[in-house]
Amino acid sequence: MKKFWAWGALIVGLLYFILPLLGMTNFSLKMRRGVYSFDAYAVVLSDPRFQETFTYSVVMALFTIAFGVLLVVPTAYWVRLKLPGLRPYVEFVTLLPLVIPAIVIVFGYIRLYNTSSWLPLTGSITGTNILLMFGYATLSLPYMYRAVDTGLRSIDITTLTEAAQSLGAGWTTILTRIILPNVLVAVLSGAFLTFAIVIGEFTMAALLNRPAFGPYMQLLGANRAYEPAALAVIAFAITWGCLGLIQLVSRFQKGAQSPV
Amino acid sequence: MSSDSSAASQPTREPFRLPLHWLGAAPFAIFVLLFLIMPTMRIVIGAFQTPDGSFTLDNIRGLFTTSILSAYWISIKISIASALLGCLVGFSVAAAVVLGGLPKWIRGPLLTFSGVASNFAGVPLAFAFLATLGPVGLVSMFLKTQVGIDLRALGFNILSFWGLTITYLFFQIPLMILIITPALDGLKREWREAAQILGATNGQYWRLVAFPILLPSFLGTLALLFANAFGAVATAIALTGSSLSIVPILLFAQIRGDVLGNPHLGYALAFGMIVVTGIANTIYIWLRARSERWLK
Numbered sequence: 001m002k003k004f005w006a007w008g009a010l011i012v013g014l015l016y017f018i019l020p021l022l023g024m025t026n027f028s029l030k031m032r033r034g035v036y037s038f039d040a041y042a043v044v045l046s047d048p049r050f051q052e053t054f055t056y057s058v059v060m061a062l063f064t065i066a067f068g069v070l071l072v073v074p075t076a077y078w079v080r081l082k083l084p085g086l087r088p089y090v091e092f093v094t095l096l097p098l099v100i101p102a103i104v105i106v107f108g109y110i111r112l113y114n115t116s117s118w119l120p121l122t123g124s125i126t127g128t129n130i131l132l133m134f135g136y137a138t139l140s141l142p143y144m145y146r147a148v149d150t151g152l153r154s155i156d157i158t159t160l161t162e163a164a165q166s167l168g169a170g171w172t173t174i175l176t177r178i179i180l181p182n183v184l185v186a187v188l189s190g191a192f193l194t195f196a197i198v199i200g201e202f203t204m205a206a207l208l209n210r211p212a213f214g215p216y217m218q219l220l221g222a223n224r225a226y227e228p229a230a231l232a233v234i235a236f237a238i239t240w241g242c243l244g245l246i247q248l249v250s251r252f253q254k255g256a257q258s259p260v
Numbered sequence: 261m262s263s264d265s266s267a268a269s270q271p272t273r274e275p276f277r278l279p280l281h282w283l284g285a286a287p288f289a290i291f292v293l294l295f296l297i298m299p300t301m302r303i304v305i306g307a308f309q310t311p312d313g314s315f316t317l318d319n320i321r322g323l324f325t326t327s328i329l330s331a332y333w334i335s336i337k338i339s340i341a342s343a344l345l346g347c348l349v350g351f352s353v354a355a356a357v358v359l360g361g362l363p364k365w366i367r368g369p370l371l372t373f374s375g376v377a378s379n380f381a382g383v384p385l386a387f388a389f390l391a392t393l394g395p396v397g398l399v400s401m402f403l404k405t406q407v408g409i410d411l412r413a414l415g416f417n418i419l420s421f422w423g424l425t426i427t428y429l430f431f432q433i434p435l436m437i438l439i440i441t442p443a444l445d446g447l448k449r450e451w452r453e454a455a456q457i458l459g460a461t462n463g464q465y466w467r468l469v470a471f472p473i474l475l476p477s478f479l480g481t482l483a484l485l486f487a488n489a490f491g492a493v494a495t496a497i498a499l500t501g502s503s504l505s506i507v508p509i510l511l512f513a514q515i516r517g518d519v520l521g522n523p524h525l526g527y528a529l530a531f532g533m534i535v536v537t538g539i540a541n542t543i544y545i546w547l548r549a550r551s552e553r554w555l556k
């Protein structure tokens with residue numbers, strides 16, 4: 001009897017998740033009347049706007065990841081090594097982007113860094129791109145920081161640091177040649193999650209008027225019928241791919257936990 | 261004399277070493293200050309300012325108009341409905357897998373899938389549901405042609421309260437599964453055995469032992485899911501355009517083009533969002549700390 005209810009709950013739950021995925025896949029294949037075809041995908045993939053916005057988002061994701069690693073790895077390392085008393089506060093701050101909605105943060109950016117302010121980042125295209133990258137880095141901070149911090153927990157950074165110092169290594173050498181290789185798996189899982197977040201992000205890019213993939217999807221959704229479903233399938237495949245890669249790299253590190 | 265000089269040299273050395281320690285955390289502190297704390301503070305302060313910069317409560321008072329209050333009310337209702345349903349369904353699925361005696365191999369793939377689905381929010385999610393429950397979607401058409409139920413005629417519309425709630429459930433249920441599974445794992449076999457030895461029935465064990473232990477986790481996750489739904493913008497905009505007036509959509513339109521006719525009312529609107537998600541998250545953190553006493 002208990003098993004019956006358990007199976008029932010699981011099947012109802014699964015049905016709820018499978019039907020939308022089936023629906024979107026099915027719809028994306030129905031562009032040509034009467035037969036299944038990949039026409040919608042062909043239209044989407046050959047659209048120059050798709051290529052532009054997708055490339056833009058990929059480049060932004062790579063910059064965000066690079067910036068995030070540069071910011072988070074030294075900080076997490078330093079806080080663990082020299083400022084352990086600060087750890088709860090840093091952790092609290094890194095969780096704030098989950099509390100404050102992204103739309104509020106970007107609203108603050110627009111008011112704080114507009115053309116008439118002391119730091120007019122929104123005045124130029126490069127400036128706005130940099131601001132958007134900082135915004136993405138903020139959104140991914142909770143995941144990135146926790147991934148790196150978990151990675152650092154599994155190695156003895158005090159001993160490693162002292163050993164390196166007694167052999168004459170400076171801080172740059174310690175960070176790039178000792179700490180980073182040791183937490184690489186953790187950094188990678190944070191990076192894949194950041195990639196998934198940035199590729200699909202809509203609010204910040206739309207409000208800062210940047211030609212990213214998220215706003216393009218929304219625009220296409222408002223004007224077309226079949227192409228959006230094809231885009232949704234592509235986006236789901238990317239999310240799935242990123243999280244699959246996290247599982248894969250986590251398996252290479254004993255005791256590592258995925259940040260999700 | 262000599263003790264005097266050593267006491268004097270001691271404090272002069274200390275201040276030189278201290279700042280270097282703190283310098284290591286400076287880049288992070290500056291980044292967080294500039295791109296997280298200050299933008300938020302700007303919104304909070306702006307909510308209490310007039311356009312020329314003096315202090316006022318008029319913006320907050322301005323929130324209490326019928327249209328804005330009803331936007332908050334719909335937002336809160338959608339968030340509560342999707343959080344409650346998400347908790348119940350997610351709990352059932354997690355309980356089925358952890359306690360229901362299902363095959364062990366189901367667990368791994370289910371948690372992986374939950375990780376993907378809880379991140380599959382935003383614009384594509386709206387498309388998936390339009391293709392399923394929209395006017396010509398898979399399920400709508402199936403019900404219409406094969407079963408003879410016309411969802412439209414029954415009054416169901418994907419661009420509505422229930423449409424949005426059902427769509428949000430797609431990321432709410434997996435989040436619940438991810439958070440509650442460890443809590444269910446934490447229910448120790450010994451507690452059940454101890455209860456049985458003392459003569460408790462299955463119902464008594466659940467009512468008097470398992471339920472009180474799980475309650476903080478359950479309520480905490482409920483608060484988290486509420487905040488999660490309340491801040492969601494992209495899904496709502498992609499699904500409904502601006503036909504359903506919920507707070508994030510109203511704020512989006514306000515930032516885009518000052519639809520409320522008063523820039524500082526926008527600050528107040530955003531401030532209201534911070535207050536609501538802030539309360540929900542405080543409840544989550546508080547209850548989470550309580551539940552960790554039992555579930556280690």
